[in-house]
Amino acid sequence: MQHVSALREPLVTGGKTLHDVTQDICYQVEAKPNLRWMAALSVALFFLGIFFYSVYRTLWYGIGEWGLNKTVNWAWDITNFVWWVGIGHAGTLISAVLLLFRQKWRSSINRAAEAMTIFAVICAAMFPVLHMGRPWLAFYVFPLQNTLGSLWANFNSPLLWDVFAISTYFTVSLVFWYIGLIPDFASIRDRAKGPIARFSYSMLSFGWKGSAKAWSRYETVSLILAGVSTPLVLSVHTIVSMDFATSVVPGWHTTIFPPYFVAGAIFSGFAMVLTLMLITRVVFRLEDYITLEHIALMNKIMMVTGSIVGVAYITEFFIAWYSQVEFEGYAFINRATGPYWWAYASMMTCNVITPQLVWFRRVRYSIPLTFILSIIVNIGMWFERFVIIVTSLHRDYLPSSWAMFSPSIIDIGIYVGTLGLFFTLFLLFAKFFPVINMAEVKTILKYTVDNGPTYNPEKAHAAHAHHPATHGAPASAPVTYNKHD
Amino acid sequence: MTKRFALGIFDDEDVLLHAIDNIRAAGVKVYDVFSPYPVHGIDDALGIERSRLPIAAFFFGLTGLSFALWMQIYMLGFDWPMIIGGKPHIALPAFVPVAFELTVFFTCHGMAITFFTITGLYPRFKVPVMDVRATDDKFVMAIELDETSSQLPRLTQLLRENGASEVNQKEMTKN
Numbered sequence: 001m002q003h004v005s006a007l008r009e010p011l012v013t014g015g016k017t018l019h020d021v022t023q024d025i026c027y028q029v030e031a032k033p034n035l036r037w038m039a040a041l042s043v044a045l046f047f048l049g050i051f052f053y054s055v056y057r058t059l060w061y062g063i064g065e066w067g068l069n070k071t072v073n074w075a076w077d078i079t080n081f082v083w084w085v086g087i088g089h090a091g092t093l094i095s096a097v098l099l100l101f102r103q104k105w106r107s108s109i110n111r112a113a114e115a116m117t118i119f120a121v122i123c124a125a126m127f128p129v130l131h132m133g134r135p136w137l138a139f140y141v142f143p144l145q146n147t148l149g150s151l152w153a154n155f156n157s158p159l160l161w162d163v164f165a166i167s168t169y170f171t172v173s174l175v176f177w178y179i180g181l182i183p184d185f186a187s188i189r190d191r192a193k194g195p196i197a198r199f200s201y202s203m204l205s206f207g208w209k210g211s212a213k214a215w216s217r218y219e220t221v222s223l224i225l226a227g228v229s230t231p232l233v234l235s236v237h238t239i240v241s242m243d244f245a246t247s248v249v250p251g252w253h254t255t256i257f258p259p260y261f262v263a264g265a266i267f268s269g270f271a272m273v274l275t276l277m278l279i280t281r282v283v284f285r286l287e288d289y290i291t292l293e294h295i296a297l298m299n300k301i302m303m304v305t306g307s308i309v310g311v312a313y314i315t316e317f318f319i320a321w322y323s324q325v326e327f328e329g330y331a332f333i334n335r336a337t338g339p340y341w342w343a344y345a346s347m348m349t350c351n352v353i354t355p356q357l358v359w360f361r362r363v364r365y366s367i368p369l370t371f372i373l374s375i376i377v378n379i380g381m382w383f384e385r386f387v388i389i390v391t392s393l394h395r396d397y398l399p400s401s402w403a404m405f406s407p408s409i410i411d412i413g414i415y416v417g418t419l420g421l422f423f424t425l426f427l428l429f430a431k432f433f434p435v436i437n438m439a440e441v442k443t444i445l446k447y448t449v450d451n452g453p454t455y456n457p458e459k460a461h462a463a464h465a466h467h468p469a470t471h472g473a474p475a476s477a478p479v480t481y482n483k484h485d
Numbered sequence: 486m487t488k489r490f491a492l493g494i495f496d497d498e499d500v501l502l503h504a505i506d507n508i509r510a511a512g513v514k515v516y517d518v519f520s521p522y523p524v525h526g527i528d529d530a531l532g533i534e535r536s537r538l539p540i541a542a543f544f545f546g547l548t549g550l551s552f553a554l555w556m557q558i559y560m561l562g563f564d565w566p567m568i569i570g571g572k573p574h575i576a577l578p579a580f581v582p583v584a585f586e587l588t589v590f591f592t593c594h595g596m597a598i599t600f601f602t603i604t605g606l607y608p609r610f611k612v613p614v615m616d617v618r619a620t621d622d623k624f625v626m627a628i629e630l631d632e633t634s635s636q637l638p639r640l641t642q643l644l645r646e647n648g649a650s651e652v653n654q655k656e657m658t659k660n
Contacts, residue, residue: 018521018622143560152560156569161582168586172593179597182606183620187521190617199610206606210619212531214604215523220536221600228546228589235589239582442522442622 014288047420054413084124090269091117096229251331251392260312267305271377306355350380493644504647519619549591
């Protein structure tokens with residue numbers, strides 16, 4: 001029971017009833033795929049084709065197909081890995097952190113954001129696995145006794161921590177997402193007309209009936225999973241940042257990395273959520289569920305995290321000077337004024353300057369501007385990782401081995417290919433799964449349609465204690481549901 | 486075995502909660518309530534006890550933590566000690582990340598498995614439901630009837646008086 005002020009903007013507009021919610025969200029699942037969706041899927045599949053071709057070249061001819069050299073031996077692969085993992089973080093933030101903070105507005109966006117997390121982590125995982133060169137030996141990263149000797153994995157290595165962090169993150173997100181989907185699959189199952197749909201959604205719904213006890217446990221489990229996912233999401237990017245921070249490369253060896261990377265991850269993740277949501281709400285006509293208020297709130301989170309990232313950039317620069325370590329100082333001067341100055345400038349512009357526009361209410365509530373901003377932030381965050389990785393490596397301690405990095409066509413192919421993979425998965429999700437958590441939206445509906453609950457447990461129980469004879473009659477007049485026909 | 490139920494269909498959660506209170510107070514046992522979303526306060530109204538799942542979660546987490554620490558200490562400290570970067574064999578600070586991740590891993594998956602098991606959720610071909618609208622917009626209160634359904638007229642009246650928009654009868658085969 002929660003009281004919501006009448007002054008608050010409603011979370012769901014259009015005076016929806018419970019049935020309208022089911023109808024609006026199941027519509028996309030039940031309707032024949034529309035032309036726009038098919039067109040989008042074919043574009044995504046085309047890029048997926050590029051991905052498969054690039055992977056084939058990488059595996060058949062080896063890592064030499066990439067633009068790496070002796071000096072810059074880590075470039076686009078790790079850039080893309082960090083970028084994708086970072087994008088995933090917004091989904092968990094929305095589903096776990098905002099749940100614990102009781103931010104009810106998360107209900108309309110959490111499903112799609114969690115799906116985004118899962119798909120982004122799948123895309124991220126492609127890069128380290130492909131960089132192994134022989135992905136069929138990927139199981140070597142787990143602590144299994146080496147068949148050729150009796151060595152175990154090295155638990156002192158941040159790269160191994162990454163294995164544990166990313167696999168935990170992926171499986172936990174998947175389970176959390178699926179448990180949330182079960183009641184909605186049951187809704188689709190109970191409406192399904194065709195035998196195939198009924199059969200598939202019966203299987204997917206795990207026999208959910210919505211009984212009171214099941215709901216009670218469901219809520220307990222959701223809270224516990226949110227509770228463990230909250231530190232998890234912070235740990236994942238912390239550990240990713242330790243891939244760099246625990247090394248002794250100037251520009252990487254900084255204690256600021258964990259919080260700076262986590263803020264950057266949430267920043268880029270919210271940008272991607274905004275990009276996807278702005279498209280989804282138009283394509284699937286969900287403007288009443290993903291309102292301008294949602295967009296403004298997400299913009300605010302984007303601005304806060306963007307400002308944290310901006311402060312981190314400046315702090316890093318300051319510390320490089322303040323420490324008076326010659327190499328550290330050079331690494332930063334080289335970032336800003338060296339041959340990769342354009343990457344640094346793009347990063348600064350996209351991540352520090354443009355998000356500040358969100359201070360203006362008109363920008364925050366403008367759909368086209370938000371869309372453009374979200375794309376700019378995604379580009380900026382990609383450049384951030386590129387700057388950190390490539391500019392720190394390309395001029396190492398020995399000037400004779402200084403080099404430049406340029407990506408090969410296969411590097412580019414794998415990167416745009418993962419975009420294809422991501423959008424293919426997202427489009428399939430959007431067509432066959434409910435894109436909005438119906439059960440959760442239904443819980444917040446009542447408080448936006450009329451003025452809250454009339455049931456008061458204390459009063460009701462007290463009434464029974466004193467007037468045992470009047471039980472046949474209702475304790476108060478039945479509340480009529482405000483239906484806005 | 487076939488069981489018969491009287492189903493009271495409600496349109497609103499508050500009406501439902503009042504009805505549960507009144508019907509239980511009238512000495513009728515509510516078999517179960519099916520709703521499209523979690524109705525807050527229904528646990529108290531129906532007398533559902535507080536779940537002990539959080540305790541299970543703690544022990545799953547503890548298992549994960551112990552397993553992770555044992556694994557790392559055993560592998561690097563005893564089974565095949567290696568000097569890595571001149572650090573001690575059992576470098577506990579370096580074991581923290583994996584220990585944390587496995588704690589979360591065990592908690593989450595332990596909880597999911599426990600939840601599916603105790604709630605009886607598993608993939609199945611056909612799901613017998615009391616009323617298909619219970620996953621859409623209706624709140625369905627099921628009350629078990631005896632062989633002869635003799636209480637039905639009284640229950641119908643009771644449910645109606647408490648705001649049920651419909652009262653139906655349903656036979657469920659339980660195996």
